[in-house]
Amino acid sequence: MTSRPHPDPEQGSGHTAEAGADLRLSAVTKRFGEFTAVNALDLVVEQGRFFALLGPSGCGKTTTLRMVAGLEEPTSGTITIAGRDISRLRPYKRPVNTVFQSYALFPHLDIFENVAFGLRRRGISEVRSKVHDMLELVELGGYEKRRPAQLSGGQQQRVALARALINRPQVLLLDEPLGALDLKLRRQMQIELKRIQTEVGITFVHVTHDQEEAMTMADTIAVMNQGVIDQMGSPAELYDNPATTFVSNFLGQSNLVRAAVVATRGDDLVVEAYGCTLAAPGSRARRTEGTVWLGVRPEKVFLARAGAEAAEASGPAGANVLTGGVVSDVSFIGVSTQYLVRMPWGQELTVFEQNSGAHDTFRPGESVDLRWSADHTFLLDADQDAHAGDQSYAELVGTPSA
Amino acid sequence: MSARTPALPRAGRWVADHVVMTVALLVLVYMFLPIFFVVLMSFNDPVSRLTYEFDAFTWDNWTNPCQSPGMCSSVVTSLQIGFLATLGATLLGTLVAFALVRHRFRGRAGTSLLIFLPMATPEVVMGSSLLALFSSVGLAGRLGFWSILVAHIMFCLSFVVVTVKARLTGLDSTLEQAAMDLYANEWQAFWRVTFPLVFPGILAAALLSFSLSFDDFIVTNFNHGNTITFPMFVWGSAQRGIPPQVNVVGTVMFLIALVLVAGGGLVQRRRAR
Amino acid sequence: MSAVQTGAVVGGSLGPHTDRVEPRPKGSRTGYLLLLPGMLWLLLFFAVPTIQLLATSLYDPNGSLESGYAMTWHFGTYLDVLSAYRAPFLRSLGYAVSATVLALVFGYPLAYAIAFKAGRWRNLMLVLVIAPFFTSFLVRTLAWKSILADNGFIVSGLQAVHVLGPDGRLLATSVAVVTGLTYNFLPFMVLPIYASLEKIDLRLVEAGKDLYANGVTSFRKITLPLSMPGVVAGTLLTFIPAAGDYINAQLLGTPQQYMIGNVIDNTFLVQLDYPVAAACSVILMAAIVLMVLVYVRRAGTEDLL
Secondary structure (H helix, E strand, O other): OOOOOOOOOOOHHHHOOOOOOOEEEEEEEEEEOOEEEEEEEEEEEOOOOEEEEEOOOOOOHHHHHHHHHOOOOOOEEEEEEOOEEOOOEOHHHOOEEEEOOOOOOOOOOOHHHHHHHHHHHOOOOOHHHHHHHHHHHOOOOOOOOOOHHHOOHHHHHHHHHHHHHOOOOOEEEEEOOOOOOOHHHHHHHHHHHHHHHHHHOOEEEEEEOOHHHHHHHOOEEEEEEOOEEEEEEOHHHHHHOOOOHHHHHHOOOOEEEEEEEEEEEOOEEEEEEOOEEEEEEHHHEOOOOEEEEEEEOHHHOEEEEOOOOOOOOOOOOOEEEEEEEEEEEEEEEOOEEEEEEEOOOOOEEEEEEEOOOOOOOOOOOOEEEEEEEHHHOEEEEOOOOOOOOOHHHHHHHOOOOO | OOOOOOHHHHHHHHHHHHHHHHHHHHHHHHHHHHHHHHHHHOOEOOOOOOOOOOOOEOOHHHHOHHHOOOHHHHHHHHHHHHHHHHHHHHHHHHHHHHHHHHOOOOOHHHHHHHHHHHHHOOHHHHHHHHHHHHHHOOOHHHOOHHHHHHHHHHHHHHHHHHHHHHHHHOOOOHHHHHHHHOOOOHHHHHHHHHHHHHHHHHHHHHHHHHHHHHHOOHHHHHHOOOOOOHHHHHHHHHOOOOOOHHHHHHHHHHHHHHHHHHHHHHHHHHHHO | OOHHHHHHHHOOOOOHHHHEOOOOOOOOHHHHHHHHHHHHHHHHHHHHHHHHHHHHOOEOOOOEOOOEOOEOOOOHHHHHHHHHOHHHHHHHHHHHHHHHHHHHHHHHHHHHHHHHHOHHHHHHHHHHHHHHHHOOHHHHHHHHHHHOOOOOHHHHHHHHOOOOOOOOOOOOOHHHHHHHHHHHHHHHHHHHHHHHHHOOOHHHHHHHHHHHOOHHHHHHHHHHHHOHHHHHHHHHHHHHHHHHOOHHHHHHOOHHHOOHHHHHHHHHHOOOOHHHHHHHHHHHHHHHHHHHHHHHHHHHHOOOO
């Protein structure tokens, strides 16, 4: 941690984003009685990022956000912004602002005064023009005299955003800001938020349980599970190369098959699963020996008639093949068809086929082989629960998924 | 369903629509009958003091309300006590309400009981027990303004706590967090956000306190010494026949209450819009 | 934990060290400080007097205000009081029960109409229910004296239809006292019932009409049970003050209609017989608590229908 002098946020313009204004959490722990909400969390959010903290409810993401905002005090660990320790500052002394899940607009103040609230508390001049510009940015010009209750959910959301952004915080915290909106509006606001973030260049830390939302908006995602971060990276990295079964199930869907590493061939690992020999790139293996979970995304898999040669079957050459499957369920969902294939060892695997007309369609009961490029295979630690992070499975078997 | 049923729901609905409303309006008439008489009697020019009938019309009671000896000073006394009791009860009660909603402390059950019981105790028991206390410590001869005030603050307090607490419980605590997030320190968050939002509750509690205090007869009757409040004046003169000016005060109180209640509703509607 | 909590302590002077969140002890002292004045007031002027009242009722009945009272644990006063003032006690309970039942019969339709039938007149009707009760209780009760007067329009009307005999009167009868009591405590019945009716989800009532086809049945099976919390609160809020009231009996009745409140008032303030007066108060309080407990228990467990 550096001890160089930093601008005091109380002194007017000190809030503008500056190079190196990273948000850094070091070994941050928060306990509520016996329950550990956040466990020794280390995290760096680079300045100017649109950062998403993704996880199911109860994973500690909101608690983390509230600790950055100053609404909870860490049990231990430090939080710094631009090298300045803020872990134990009162909320009003921190260069961060929050967009609350419930928006928390002041019902007794009009929109103008809501947005001006932070400026007035800090005694900043030119309130009128600043509020005006900010309302223009969120496309709410002309709404100054309305009360929050007179606005729609989407409009209230934008007021909450304007009210926080106008203070030019070093970090803007968003706590499930789109949770209360309907699907269509949510999509619209996702694009809007991204546009605004690009425009103002402020670091956004966005907490959400919606993986699609996180992937649409964020340039970096941290997947949080039971108080720790499972994996952090760009949306594509996380999706293509998940580090844990939790991430592989929570972001999209995965087929995970028990397998054992038997050999190394160049950069690839050779694994065996229920009598089939398959390959996986060493760079995508989280475990390089012993028992593993062999994973592949459903849309990467192609179905072929049982016994068909690679040449006549659609699908990649040099592919991994799992044989002996029987189609057990077919659902047509427009752009794609979703197949459930029962394997000889009883497991059901999921396959998405694009309805491009380029390959065969199958009916329940037909015998099929599953083929996919070895490059799309990933290997995970077999000690992990194959269903971790699988929301629909949790609902199905009735485990409390928060 | 058979053929007889269609008639029944229709009849039932007609009954529900019209009979219920008619009964409701009759009950309202019942509630307003005395008010009507109070207003009417305020214009009465009685032939004898003991009459309770309307004899002749006059403006005199309205132009000279203080003609009745002692009445105006009793009204002033009631206003003073009402004002001070409201101030005291609202202040103490609001603090208690904040403690109950926002703080953890031991003995919550006992505290709640102590707040609830005064509302469930008949006034005659409260009044007589206070008198028993005052006389046991030798204050029976010195009762007056102060003892009435003490008693009024006591029985208004619980109503204030309940009213303010209800408002405070409904207040979203993230609003205060939002204020702190937006650079308001604790003091500013309280005065800029919490207080304005709880204020309608405090105001309602104050109005309730004032009307309870101004109108109280039973508890006052036990503890008033030689101090005459307006209800005491009415009670005293009821034995000899009440002066018609009393009805002027009654009418004015009704009008003020109407304006306040209606005005409160209007402000609320404008806020909501 | 809230912002206010520390705000009250820290006040306007935010020194440099208030920068940091002080490790707050569990259950901060502020809570107790806020509670202290109010609770002290109730303790001193409600709880202590109630205990004092209990003590007074056990004083030597031969003492007087001048000579002072000695604590003799004289429980005999209770027996004396019960035999001497049996009639006013029973009358108090009888009048209070009658007034409560009447208030329920009048108040429920009114609350129902305001909640479901009033439409845009709802607020006006609520104002009309509340407003009269800001006018002096005594002045309004005295108005009933005019309304029920021997040559008033109600008595003349009832005589014309032979409900009352030619010499029949209302003033100075039990009818007048119960009328006054019902009138005075009616809003305490209407408002809680209205509050619980207003909360009812109308879709439930519609679903009920769908199931039972008949409006009366759906009222009995759905609306009424759902409004029971309001009915229970309303009856308690009416019964308790009515049982202790003596203004109506005094102004609208004669000594034949006197209730226990009149006795307490008279023995305390005129006869200055403190032990007897205190014993009456304690018995009244005990009777009320007993009846309320029985009632709440019945209302809680049984259907009341």
